[in-house]
Amino acid sequence: MNAIVGAINLGGFVSTPRDYITTKLGLDKARTAWEFLRSKYAKHFGFGLEVRGSSPDFESTAAIRHSAMEAVDLALKHYGDMLIKADVQVKEGRLDAENHMVTGYDIDFSLDWDYSSPVLIEITYDRKNRSYRIMSMVFNHVIDGVPLALYTHLIHNHLVLGKASLLSQSKRTFPVSYKFHLWDSGTLPDKKGWLRLNCLGESDLFPIGSQIDVTDSSILKLRNKIALEIGQNVSNSSVEIALLSLEMGITWATDYIAQGDQNSKRQIDVQKGYRGLGIVRTYLTDKIGPADPLTQYQWICDAVKEAAGEMHLERAGKGRNSRFYAQYRKINRFFVNLFDRRISHQDVMTVAGTQLIGSNLNGIDYGVPLFVGGIIPDDMKFIFIPSHGEHNDTTKDERAKRSLTTHVTEVSFACGPKIKGSNGRSTVYKSLKILSQKAHHILLDWGHAPDEIKFLSQAQRVKQVFVDAYRPDHPTLGRIEKRAELYLNL
Numbered sequence: 464m465n466a467i468v469g470a471i472n473l474g475g476f477v478s479t480p481r482d483y484i485t486t487k488l489g490l491d492k493a494r495t496a497w498e499f500l501r502s503k504y505a506k507h508f509g510f511g512l513e514v515r516g517s518s519p520d521f522e523s524t525a526a527i528r529h530s531a532m533e534a535v536d537l538a539l540k541h542y543g544d545m546l547i548k549a550d551v552q553v554k555e556g557r558l559d560a561e562n563h564m565v566t567g568y569d570i571d572f573s574l575d576w577d578y579s580s581p582v583l584i585e586i587t588y589d590r591k592n593r594s595y596r597i598m599s600m601v602f603n604h605v606i607d608g609v610p611l612a613l614y615t616h617l618i619h620n621h622l623v624l625g626k627a628s629l630l631s632q633s634k635r636t637f638p639v640s641y642k643f644h645l646w647d648s649g650t651l652p653d654k655k656g657w658l659r660l661n662c663l664g665e666s667d668l669f670p671i672g673s674q675i676d677v678t679d680s681s682i683l684k685l686r687n688k689i690a691l692e693i694g695q696n697v698s699n700s701s702v703e704i705a706l707l708s709l710e711m712g713i714t715w716a717t718d719y720i721a722q723g724d725q726n727s728k729r730q731i732d733v734q735k736g737y738r739g740l741g742i743v744r745t746y747l748t749d750k751i752g753p754a755d756p757l758t759q760y761q762w763i764c765d766a767v768k769e770a771a772g773e774m775h776l777e778r779a780g781k782g783r784n785s786r787f788y789a790q791y792r793k794i795n796r797f798f799v800n801l802f803d804r805r806i807s808h809q810d811v812m813t814v815a816g817t818q819l820i821g822s823n824l825n826g827i828d829y830g831v832p833l834f835v836g837g838i839i840p841d842d843m844k845f846i847f848i849p850s851h852g853e854h855n856d857t858t859k860d861e862r863a864k865r866s867l868t869t870h871v872t873e874v875s876f877a878c879g880p881k882i883k884g885s886n887g888r889s890t891v892y893k894s895l896k897i898l899s900q901k902a903h904h905i906l907l908d909w910g911h912a913p914d915e916i917k918f919l920s921q922a923q924r925v926k927q928v929f930v931d932a933y934r935p936d937h938p939t940l941g942r943i944e945k946r947a948e949l950y951l952n953l
Contacts, residue, residue, distance in 0.1 A: 465813050475790025482793040496788030497739040504852035504871050505604035510611045511846030512619050515594045517838045524553040534621035537630035544637035545610040545737045549582035558589045558596055564673040568660040570600050578654035581605040602652040604850055605643050609721045612824055613733055616831035623836040666869045668851045669925045672894025673935040681947035693768045700823035701770040705763045706943050708747050711905050715812040716819040718743045720777045734830035741777025742784040743770050744816040760950040804861035808868040817852040820875040841884045849877030849896045873901040897925045
């Protein structure tokens, strides 16, 4: 065991009596391992839903906003165990082409927002093309991706069906409302905090994503091959995270797994509740990168098998990483901050493991009918902007004074729900959020000339990595698909 990990486990054990007392008194600031990590590191993300060509003919933007706010109020009434109040703004405008790559935090901050709200939901109505987009953004990860997607689903269903919507008919109740805490200063947003998402500095991660045709994906075929070889079901995200790690020269990775009640299909049934995220970590030794393909493939099989076992435990928050972070959260905040501000990047990763973060919204049963009012799968698209981990500003400053890296995450990967069209083709929205310095190193490793890279802006570097990795115009030629194909043919 790493010495720092051992010290954290010991510190958590020593702090158990104090933690028990504060918990009983209701003074604990974070009750679970995931709440602790979210309050310390997790930052902004978004989820969107588009309906194209079959939108109802809404009377006006005011009517849309009235219906959406009605949906928000009903959602809090019936799903208040996982949702919080959101501000909604509506505008008319043209939606981008379906093959458009979404860059940055794609929301119009010039609208009349309540910037004190941690959740902003923008609806763009394209009257001429009978289309609309619901784009939801979360500040500092106050709620998770699964509840945010649920929020978006519920609003869509209510906009289309009105009094016949799932929310209007719902009898769902819950015993305890969702609570969020002012763990650290700056947890809740203001206008300055929201507008900073439009800025891009050296220590910021820039998001970019696109619809990807996965019908002929070698990643899915490789997942099936590995599952047969190890005799165990495995997730797409585990395989893709392993491929990304090898392709991008990444050592530490974390896959976040939704916790909740499972139905017979082994999906998370959100209607039965949601308990946060479990934490599945993968460590890639530096010796694997230059190894031959067969050795790499054997490593992937072993890593995915271990991740599959941890996923099963993490569905209930009982995996080894949740147990470890439950100990970490018990340690006095002063000592945790002291630790964050002074340890090396490698030690940060040994503990946090967030060099690469993965999030996947497939396999979640929201229980909300999406294809209603004449809308079919061909008419719908999703957007999922990944979250990332970063130190708070005070910690960043302290680490910079010591010439230590100021970031926690270098790459964040997200995968939205899959859509299967009437033509049999399957599409998934995939996105990356990348630190510009990491994008620079990746492009060099991938053979781009230094002179070519130096003339690219930070955003253009991130975009180039995404294009090379996934080739939205021709997905089978993307580097991740080609790497999967390499192992598939062994």
